[in-house]
Amino acid sequence: MYKATKVKRRRARKTLTREQVLELRDQLRDELAWLKRRLDKSTPAAFTDDFAQRSVRVVAALDRIRQGTYGNCAVCGEPIPFERLECVPDTTRCVTCRANGFTPSESS
Numbered sequence: 549m550y551k552a553t554k555v556k557r558r559r560a561r562k563t564l565t566r567e568q569v570l571e572l573r574d575q576l577r578d579e580l581a582w583l584k585r586r587l588d589k590s591t592p593a594a595f596t597d598d599f600a601q602r603s604v605r606v607v608a609a610l611d612r613i614r615q616g617t618y619g620n621c622a623v624c625g626e627p628i629p630f631e632r633l634e635c636v637p638d639t640t641r642c643v644t645c646r647a648n649g650f651t652p653s654e655s656s
């Protein structure tokens with residue numbers, strides 16, 4: 549009994565729960581909607597580029613959620629903590645890889 553609880557807790561801390569993924573998905577969808585509204589309007593080119601790039605990142609994150617690979621670091625494969633994803637839901641790297649300057653081959 550005690551052992552089962554312990555294992556469950558450890559797993560819950562490492563990988564995202566379904567609720568956490570859904571929460572982050574909503575966050576990403578909100579951001580995408582916001583970016584699309586901005587891109588529809590006549591924004592200066594400098595901002596358009598930034599918004600367009602962010603849109604690509606957000607769409608890629610939503611794709612990863614669909615594929616079931618969301619929440620894992622694209623460099624080392626380790627789960628990214630929920631707290632980090634809450635701040636940067638479209639991130640592809642864990643804090644360690646980001647700090648070390650490691651970039652995944654799929655994006656620059």
Ligand SMILES: [Zn+2]
Nearest residue numbers: 621624642645
């Ligand atoms: Zn990593």
